[in-house]
Amino acid sequence: MNQSQEKLERSVLRVGDLGTSVIDKKVWARGRLHTSRAKGKQCFFLLRQQQSTVQCLLAVSESTSKAFVKFVAGITKESVIDVEGIVRSVPQKIEGATQQDVELHVTQVWVISAAEPRLPLQIEDASRPEEEKEGELAIRVNQETRLDNRVLDLRTPTNQAIFRIQAAVCRLFREALDQRKFVEIHTPKIISAASEGGANVFTVSYFKGSAYLAQSPQLYKQMAIAADFEKVYTIGAVFRAEDSNTHRHLTEFVGLDLEMAFHSHYHEVLDTIGVVLTEVFRGLQKDCMQEIATVNRQFPSEPFTFLDPPLRLEFPEAVEMLRQAGEQIGDEDDLSTPMEKLLGRLVKAKYDTDFYILDKYPLAVRPFYTMPDPNNKKYSNSYDIFMRGEEIMSGAQRIHDPEYLSERAKHHGIDLSKIKAYIDSFRYGCPPHAGGGIGMERVAMLFLGLDNIRKTSMFPRDPKRITP
């Protein structure tokens, strides 16, 4: 067991760097024993490091005993091993490895950390493309088994790629906002009052009293605006105690939240959100080309399309498109999930984009703090944003006047005493502002065309799962 006994000056190469440039060199590499087979006096094995594999050959010789070959052949799959060997070119490409031009003629093998002999899932099974092909093994690993054994499941090339893409979503989002002088803030998750009337909120024991988990950083973002930060964003955990067991709901997810003061019109904010998301998509296609291809090999999907500047529709236009497609929907009805999906297909057919903004929702279906449309009292200054026909963000111009906010809350039947702190935040002057909250896992899922949000949450939480 490595207890940091000594500092080795040994240079260790990455498996992905083993190629024709190091032919005939003796090198060290560390990785996992992916597969192995013994064949008489020889043992072939694949050494895997993240998304790369190299074929290794150990043969009985003057310096290698038969017992040693047998020992190596007995190393359990997924064990972490150090391998020393000479890089040799091969007469024909090795189909089964990512390093196809070379193999490693092994001189030493050390077991760094042994895996148990029985694995609850096989990495090869978990990596197999969804589509079944004739003559190929039909073994797949179901989602529950994957999630129960996430430490193994995450080792597949697809998962290695997905979580790098997820990291890029956050990085690109931040870069786009930093560039526009947004300030990153951190908002508390433990709050004293349930923000939107107390439904769907988790309760926490807090010393001798109790508290809640924030369903959104909205109040705090708005306070930062009232405190003159002008443009803020925050990335963090958001909690929803909704008993929804669907492909797109989690009880805990990562929110990409932003809020921005504007001068004359909330479209200043909406345009910014549109540009920021467009930059994220373009950045992903540029920086994560290889990762996207890796995911597509296992889970094929159409490439994600978007327009620049993004398409913005108004709610009545959407209603009209749905009616023309045969749907029955009232002017002030909210869209059902199937209608959203259908609208996504109609928009894609008409405008060739998987990404669009739907502006001007009916006032009746939005929360009390939403600013009504000044020109038509049926509508509001609010918007949802969609990717492949699924909602990834909801947002609005917020009411920044405490008296009008109280009036709207009363109209919604909300007990004013419970939202006093919220209303009081606007008593000392607050610029008009708008913002929204984006579900990070949804962006990753829909960008990649995946079918379940649990594929883009490293350790997903839903009403039935809080482990591992």
Added chain:
Amino acid sequence: MNQSQEKLERSVLRVGDLGTSVIDKKVWARGRLHTSRAKGKQCFFLLRQQQSTVQCLLAVSESTSKAFVKFVAGITKESVIDVEGIVRSVPQKIEGATQQDVELHVTQVWVISAAEPRLPLQIEDASRPEEEKEGELAIRVNQETRLDNRVLDLRTPTNQAIFRIQAAVCRLFREALDQRKFVEIHTPKIISAASEGGANVFTVSYFKGSAYLAQSPQLYKQMAIAADFEKVYTIGAVFRAEDSNTHRHLTEFVGLDLEMAFHSHYHEVLDTIGVVLTEVFRGLQKDCMQEIATVNRQFPSEPFTFLDPPLRLEFPEAVEMLRQAGEQIGDEDDLSTPMEKLLGRLVKAKYDTDFYILDKYPLAVRPFYTMPDPNNKKYSNSYDIFMRGEEIMSGAQRIHDPEYLSERAKHHGIDLSKIKAYIDSFRYGCPPHAGGGIGMERVAMLFLGLDNIRKTSMFPRDPKRITP
């Protein structure tokens, strides 16, 4: 009230940009009415936007009625206003404003959002330097009043600066790690079992059962290592149900956490952590010079010093220094908080650094998962990191072997059934690894030499405060 009635094409200048370059131009600016005084037919007021202020002058004239001057003189302090005026040079510098070379001869004023006439605290009082000077007002705003009225308190130049510095800490930390190919991950805050035996953990009602709030992302970072991500970091909320009402404890704070697989020795990781933090400090001094100066004007402190590479001491050396200074401490005792402070002063005197790493803590004072020192069973491969004599990070090489981990847990009297999931994470091979968790608010507080962590948490949480 702005309901986004129209899109104004008006170009609005920032108060900070009003200077000699726009002399005699007619401009619009938006800001807060900072102070005002009427004087006969004139009204002088200061317009403030974030950290900048400009003097404005409104006088009765052909186009400006007496009633209008009176109206403007009556606008409440902290109201958000739009001002149109002509930029004029002034014969002598205006001491009371940041824009000292010009004043605005006002032609129009619009109230965008009025503040209530009685403010619970005055921005000027909240902005006044700590040190009392003869002949100056002695009014200060105490911390509870500040935190109760955070929306006002955060408007001071110092707070505007502090939270920009805080954002820079996170940005610089991420940049340093991204550059070294760390992958950003997101770990769940809702967990099924209390990570370290169940003390100091908040309980959450979770549908029909219950769950806990994560005291650290450590288990999940380690699972990401066991899942081959090699180098990971995460920035997010960390929860501690400790009933500590001190200047440096919060019940919810932002953790800058990282974990990294290494080849032969945990110093590979410790060196990385040292370099990363050094880059953060250097970046702050470069990018936030102005903000640091602003904070120092209100809360003076010595500039933060650090060595490159950072100083690394071993625990026995620290014990020796403390003994020479007259302290009584056993070889395997942990450091008390006063001893840490004293050690900070001794190190500063001897090495001229406010930042150092203390390596090789006694095994007896560290958690069960800490890897023992291979050469001396009294010590361990673990470390704390200090800024100005206060701990900002704790970390270690973790035991990556499930059998040895079980043995150490038993030795600590821990019920193995409660940490089964943790131990099982290492059953399928795991490279040796080390890491640590840094308290973001502590880094900001100690870098700036502030006296209370509530100054660097935007909405602090402690046993007695969960509002606003």
